Structures are given as structure tokens and as C-alpha cells.
Amino acid sequence: MHLPTYSTLISAQDLFTHISDERWVILDCRHDLMDTNAGSQAYAAGHIPQAQFVHLDQSLSAPKVSVDGVFRGRHPLPDKQQFIQTLRRLGISNDTQVIAYDAHGGMFAARLWWMLRWVGHAAVAVLDGGIPAWNALSLPLTTDVPLARSGAMTEQTSLVAQVDVAAVFANITSAEFILVDARAADRYRGENETIDPVGGHIPGALNRFFKDNLQADGHFKTADQLHAEWSALLTRPEKAIMQCGSGVTACHNLLALEVAGLKGASLYPGSWSEWCSDSSRPVAR
Structure with a gap:
């Protein structure tokens, strides 16, 4: 290989x-x-x-x-x-x-x-x-669709970690992990009902908008800059959980951590959309 x-x-x-x-x-x-x-x-x-x-x-x-x-x-x-x-x-x-x-x-x-x-x-x-x-860079674009080809991908040992809703719920009490919410600040605060009909965030979650990983031109910040910014939030990335609205932009924070050399954080795939679907789960604003 x-x-x-x-x-x-x-x-x-x-x-x-x-x-x-x-x-x-x-x-x-x-x-x-x-x-x-x-x-x-x-x-x-x-x-x-x-x-x-x-x-x-x-x-x-x-x-x-x-x-x-x-x-x-x-x-x-x-x-x-x-x-x-x-x-x-x-x-x-x-x-x-x-x-x-x-x-x-x-x-x-x-x-x-x-x-x-x-x-x-x-x-x-x-x-x-x-x-x-x-x-x-004025590089070419095309409307041609490439011919389909067959691959032989097989499952290998996973390189990432994830947690489920039960683990996130238990963490409210244990505070073993730092939970980081990748949504924009207005969604985190519960002020954007268009996207999040149930507003707020998981109790204890910090907010780090995924776009904070980027420079003004849309490129990622340097590894050193990302390391400095994320280290101010996390001392042990393996004790961190990334979440967002539905498990998509949380992956951007996980990529930024990887670029920064801060490996081992977990993803909560269900994220806020799963969490808020059960009214028995607590909500912070």
C-alpha cells in the first residue's frame, strides 16, 4: 500500500x-x-x-x-x-x-x-x-463528468473517535470531557430559530465557530496559529468532544486540530439536532 x-x-x-x-x-x-x-x-x-x-x-x-x-x-x-x-x-x-x-x-x-x-x-x-x-489561480474548470470506475476499498482500523448521546449526557455531571460547539455564536446562544427551532446549546459546551479556523481569504490558519488558539481552549485534546448542529461542521474543528498537531478529540455525530429532539435533555442559553 x-x-x-x-x-x-x-x-x-x-x-x-x-x-x-x-x-x-x-x-x-x-x-x-x-x-x-x-x-x-x-x-x-x-x-x-x-x-x-x-x-x-x-x-x-x-x-x-x-x-x-x-x-x-x-x-x-x-x-x-x-x-x-x-x-x-x-x-x-x-x-x-x-x-x-x-x-x-x-x-x-x-x-x-x-x-x-x-x-x-x-x-x-x-x-x-x-x-x-x-x-x-485561474485553474481550469469543466462540465465533463468522469467515467465511473470501481474501487476495492476495505474497512481498516478507525483513525478517529466518536461518542454517542448517552456519553454526552453523562458528561454534564462528570465534566470529564470539554465539549466544543462549532456553530455560529447566534445559534449557540439560541437566537437563530430559522436553523435551530429549539435554541441554545448543550450545558457546559464552549463555542468555537468553525470559521475561526480560517483566514480572511478562506484558507486555514497556519498550524502554529491554530495550535496556539486551540491550546487556549484545550489542554488535552483526547479529552475533548466536537459537536455542532448535525455533526458536519464539527469535523472542521477536528481537521483544524489535526493540522495543529492536537490529535485525539472525539466527534458527537448526532450533535445539537439529536440532543434537542428529546425535551428531557437540558438546554443552556
């Missing part, structure tokens, strides 16, 4: 250098939480050459309600084996270098980055700055 070449971020110029590498798979993760067709429409209008489109709801999430009738959040994780089948259909094998990109600073691409690590695939990176960084 090839050792992973890129496992956190890749520049637009470096991606262009490898654009025709048959061992690479490029995935367009553009999405809009308020318009779920926006990503596929943007892909059809023009995308990075060789890129395939993956839909957050259709390829990177399971149904919101599980077979036992329990609401699991807006974007629960799919079954691992089903996800691996999706990866195979995208042409991904164990030695494939995967690159994910979006148009929002990695907001959605980081979800795919985390999920590939979830099934043990280390060779996955997010395009730093997304498609705006690609366009800024």
Missing part, C-alpha cells in the same frame, strides 16, 4: 500538479443547508477536472430516523459497510489518495475527510481554500 501523501490539507497548485494521477480521486462536496440542490447544480455548472460529486444527504448521511423510530439528528452517520460501498463506486481503494473540496472553506469537505478516517483511510485531504482558491 502507498503511504498517504496528503492527510490534512492540500493547496490548489499541488492538486493541479496531480490532476491526472490515476491513483487520485477528487470529490466535490459543495452543499447548501438551505438549498440541498445547490451543490449538484454548482457541480453541473463547472467543477475541478476529474472531480465526482458527492451529496451530503445522499452519500454521507443515513436517514434521520433510524429503523427503531428514533430521531438521530439531521445528518447521522451511515452504516459503515454502506459507506464503503459508496467509496468503491467512486473508485476508491486502500491505496487511493482522496481529495475533497467545497466552496465554504472546508465546511462540508471536512465531513468526508473525517468519514474516510472513520473507516481507516488516512490518505485523504481537504483542498485548502476550496474552489475559490482554485479559481484564484
Whole structure:
């Protein structure tokens, strides 16, 4: 197996250098939480050459309600084996270098980055700055859809950690873990009813908006800067849990931690949307 070449971020110029590498798979993760067709429409209008489109709801999430009738959040994780089948259909094998990109600073691409690590695939990176960084270098776009190819991906030992709602509930009392909410401040405070009909946050959660990981131009801050900022919140990343609205932008914080060299934090996939679906769970504002 090839050792992973890129496992956190890749520049637009470096991606262009490898654009025709048959061992690479490029995935367009553009999405809009308020318009779920926006990503596929943007892909059809023009995308990075060789890129395939993956839909957050259709390829990177399971149904919101599980077979036992329990609401699991807006974007629960799919079954691992089903996800691996999706990866195979995208042409991904164990030695494939995967690159994910979006148009929002990695907001959605980081979800795919985390999920590939979830099934043990280390060779996955997010395009730093997304498609705006690609366009800024006047690199080519295309409307051509690449031919489908078959991959041979198999599940490996997971490279990430996750916790369920019961563990988060228990942590309110034990305070063993630091819980970090990646939503914007108004959602954290319960002031955005358009996105979060039930407003507020999980008791004890700190707020670190995922966009705080980015520079003004949409690129990630340097590893040193991220390390300094995150170290002010966390002394032991392995004792931290990342959450957000539905387990998507929390992955951006996990990617930033990885860039910073602060490894070991967990994801709460159900996040706020699962938490607030049960009125017996406490809410802070």
C-alpha cells in the first residue's frame, strides 16, 4: 500500500500538479443547508477536472430516523459497510489518495475527510481554500463528468473517535470531557430559530465557530496559529468532544486540530439536532 501523501490539507497548485494521477480521486462536496440542490447544480455548472460529486444527504448521511423510530439528528452517520460501498463506486481503494473540496472553506469537505478516517483511510485531504482558491489561480474548470470506475476499498482500523448521546449526557455531571460547539455564536446562544427551532446549546459546551479556523481569504490558519488558539481552549485534546448542529461542521474543528498537531478529540455525530429532539435533555442559553 502507498503511504498517504496528503492527510490534512492540500493547496490548489499541488492538486493541479496531480490532476491526472490515476491513483487520485477528487470529490466535490459543495452543499447548501438551505438549498440541498445547490451543490449538484454548482457541480453541473463547472467543477475541478476529474472531480465526482458527492451529496451530503445522499452519500454521507443515513436517514434521520433510524429503523427503531428514533430521531438521530439531521445528518447521522451511515452504516459503515454502506459507506464503503459508496467509496468503491467512486473508485476508491486502500491505496487511493482522496481529495475533497467545497466552496465554504472546508465546511462540508471536512465531513468526508473525517468519514474516510472513520473507516481507516488516512490518505485523504481537504483542498485548502476550496474552489475559490482554485479559481484564484485561474485553474481550469469543466462540465465533463468522469467515467465511473470501481474501487476495492476495505474497512481498516478507525483513525478517529466518536461518542454517542448517552456519553454526552453523562458528561454534564462528570465534566470529564470539554465539549466544543462549532456553530455560529447566534445559534449557540439560541437566537437563530430559522436553523435551530429549539435554541441554545448543550450545558457546559464552549463555542468555537468553525470559521475561526480560517483566514480572511478562506484558507486555514497556519498550524502554529491554530495550535496556539486551540491550546487556549484545550489542554488535552483526547479529552475533548466536537459537536455542532448535525455533526458536519464539527469535523472542521477536528481537521483544524489535526493540522495543529492536537490529535485525539472525539466527534458527537448526532450533535445539537439529536440532543434537542428529546425535551428531557437540558438546554443552556
